[in-house]
Amino acid sequence: MRGGALAGARDARYLLRMSLLTEMDVRSRDLFRRLVETYLETGEPVGSRTLSRGPGVDVSPATIRNVMADLTELGILSAPHASAGRIPTERGLRLFIDGIMEIGEPSEAERRALEADAGAEGAADLLSRAAGALSGLTRTASLIVTSKSDRPLRHVEFVRLDPERALAVLVDDRGDVENRLIALPAGLPAASLERASNFLNAQVAGRTISQARREVLEQLDAQRGQLDDLSADLVRRGVAEVGPGSGGPQLIVRGQANLLEGAGADLERIQQLFEEIERKQGLIDLLEAAKDGEGVRVFIGSENRLFSLSGSAVVAAPYRDAERNIVGVVGVVGPTRLNYARVVPLVDYTAEIVTRLIR
Structure with a gap:
């Protein structure tokens, strides 16, 4: 499996849980594993008689009851009803998942x-x-x-909604379209929307916004005459507000x-x-x-x-x-x-x- 093990098993609490295993002998661990697996399959409290009938179990129900009582004292089993059946606690499930469960592969x-x-x-x-x-x-x-998508872009366009807002329309290399709302600089003329769109398309086509961010900002500083101040302001806002993760x-x-x-x-x-x-x-x-x-x-x-x-x-x-x-x-x-x-x-x-x- 990717990662090699459950990532949740890599903390200080894991070491504390694993110390519980050292308090359990081989028989106790085996019975605990069988009990948890039976519970996960049936959803019902598991009794000593049920466990004693399992394949390879060579101890009596009385011995199993004693083991279950010890594991209950450890806090990894509980008795939800008056019956002798037990279920794993959350602590017990965590111990089972991190230290006992055998994980296979999908069929x-x-x-x-x-x-x-x-x-x-x-x-x-x-x-x-x-x-x-x-x-x-x-x-x-x-x-x-x-x-939010950060795939290479095919096209970027600013579409005015009202004097203060516009949609940044992003079309990625797969044709997926994503719209993000951005604020417009005060007094921005319609022609500046087109100039800003053309400028961004020239810089980011075939790349993501995050990949092209630095170059876009450098080009704005290097080519001050290419865009008016309002168009340049819109480009800066666009780069900042349509970057990866900005939409949550x-x-x-x-x-x-x-x-x-x-x-x-x-x-x-x-x-x-x-x-x-x-x-x-x-x-x-x-x-x-x-x-x-x-x-x-x-x-x-x-x-x-x-x-x-x-x-x-x-x-x-x-x-x-x-x-x-x-x-x-x-x-x-x-x-x-x-x-x-x-x-x-x-x-x-x-x-x-x-x-x-x-x-």
Whole structure:
């Protein structure tokens, strides 16, 4: 997998969690792994008798109960009901994900499905289809945070809206069109809009605004006679305001209906999750945090304030542009009872596909 490991496992808290593993003998770790895997599959508390019937388990239910009691004292299991069944706590899930879970690779069928569904012309369509494909395979809601486009430009044009505002119309090398609102210098005549557009087109055609920024500003200083002061002011504003990221990140959400499947008694929690998803800025902030790591990051329940009520989980990975700059994040959100061993590599592979296709 890209990054080699979960990026969320690279902090001081990881070392503290790993110290728990040293307190657990081989049998305890094995039973803990089996219990978590069973819980993630069924969503139900797991009892000692269930574990004793598992393949390769050669200890009695009584011994298993003792181990489960010890793990409960460690804070990695809890008993949600009066029954003897246990479920992993958020702390336990974090320990499982960072130190015990074995992560594989997407199957060939999954790879083909992601590549076929995501392979679309146009950046906006690509991201939307990638989100839909990931949501369909994971049966979760998928999320993509993307920065405003910084692809090589084919054409730039300023279109006046009123005396104080204009649209900067950007057409990139794939034909995608993006409009950004900018302020006009006071008293700008119509002819200055055309002169400013022509000047920018001569400098940035085939390059991104960020790549051509310095040269544009240098040319303005070197060729003072080519543009009047108001046109030059508009060019400077355009370069500053239509650069990458100036429009803020955008959020794409697909597959929310998947969260209702099998909700059962958790319907109230899923409804709460819907409300949390609607707080888009909070989701954007959370996913932006995934840019800090090389690989996949997992956020569990109350580890993030946004999901403190629904107790949900987010699995996210960054994707990059042709210069290997991180430009966005792809991920999924769902109940903490996700099949992390399967979801993590699917999110990682989707980020890899998006990275490859947006270059």
